Amino acid sequence: MSNNKLSLAVVILTYNEEKHIARAIQSVQSFASQIFVIDSGSKDKTVEIAQENGAEVIQHPFINYAKQLQWALDNAPITAQWVMRLDADEIIEADLAQEIHQTLPVLPFDTVGVCLKLKRIFMDKWIRHGGLYPLTLLRIWRYGQGRIEDRWMDEHIILSAGNTITLNGSFADHNLNDLTFFTDKHNKYATREAIDVLNQKYHLFPREKEVVDTRSTSTQAAIKRKVKEKIYNRMPFALSTFLYFLWRYIFRLGFLDGLPGLVYHFLQGYWYRFLVGAKIMELEKAINGMTDKQQILEEISRLTGHKLTDK
Structure with missing residues (x-):
């Protein structure tokens, strides 16, 4: 993989995520040009660890996920062409990181969104049955072309126009808590x-x-x-x-x-x-x-x- 960074900003929302935040940041460092951690008053070492790993930390009070993410899209100093939404307990796996790095620069202008395949890890086991894999979610979009639905749960990114593609690699939801x-x-x-x-x-x-x-x-x-x-x-x-x-x-x-x-x-x-x-x-x-x-x-x-x- 090339050492050149993509014009892509990753936005991660946090509250007391010291177990996960370094892992999440490190999984995107190979390709992301900007990493923003929007923290809502963590009382553990989340902020310190995020800064040590090169993320820019911005504090903002939390109401719900949708409002927090939309605030970040409206207020964080994003200069990249693309934005990625990533939860603190999620990991972009190596094959997907390489695929993102290779695919994003060559996408036609009318492709404005990229869907990724989510895999759930629970008790250190990949839960791959029950209709849970693959669940494709729009997690990357051209900056300015997407907004988050104003909902209290199950919020999606809605694009203003254009097409989407789905990549083959996976990202993992792997929470380490009990x-x-x-x-x-x-x-x-x-x-x-x-x-x-x-x-x-x-x-x-x-x-x-x-x-x-x-x-x-x-x-x-x-x-x-x-x-x-x-x-x-x-x-x-x-x-x-x-x-x-x-x-x-x-x-x-x-x-x-x-x-x-x-x-x-x-x-x-x-x-x-x-x-x-x-x-x-x-x-x-x-x-x-x-x-x-x-x-x-x-x-x-x-x-x-x-x-x-x-x-």
Whole structure:
């Protein structure tokens, strides 16, 4: 691989990511000309480690992932032609790094987005069944051509125009924390997703227009969202969660991922989805009888701890 850097800026959001941040930065150092770490007040050594590894660290208060990333795109001193979104616990693998380095400089001007294939590593095992691999996600785009959806969960990059391609190499989601961290994180995710589902149902605040094409992340991810919102979310959650786990673990061969796979598919594919449904039920009970949107938002804000209003 050439030692020349690409005109590409990597943006990484962090909060207490000292276990992961050096690994993430080092996985893109061979090709990225700029690396920005947008930190939201880490209390560990995240900032120090990021700076030691050559990243520019910018502090900004965190509301949710979408608002934080969009703030970074609007305010970080990005001078590169391309931008990459990377989570702190993700790694660009060597084959993908080489492919990015070789492909980006020769792309035609009307190609504005690049989708990458995500692999999940859980308990040090690649979870490759259950319909989880490959999941293609739009993670690289021409600067100024993409924005992040303003959602509380499952936010995608939307491109203003142009075509996308998908590279063959993979990047890995490999979090090194324990199951307590995993379940706590997914408990918080469940609250955020419940907010999005209630917004979809009651139109509480502005929401992105649905787009299912190659300009809304990947076609695969966009279609999966459409199925979830148009079919899955309209079923009783006790039934939908069971059917989803059955589909994923049995019919999509999740059982082939062994014991770590059973833990992952059960927790992420059943427990988490059941928890989302239960939280929606709890919140709907709390706002039952309310008709004023402002009052509903204030009550959901009070119950979830997320500020959904300006008051």
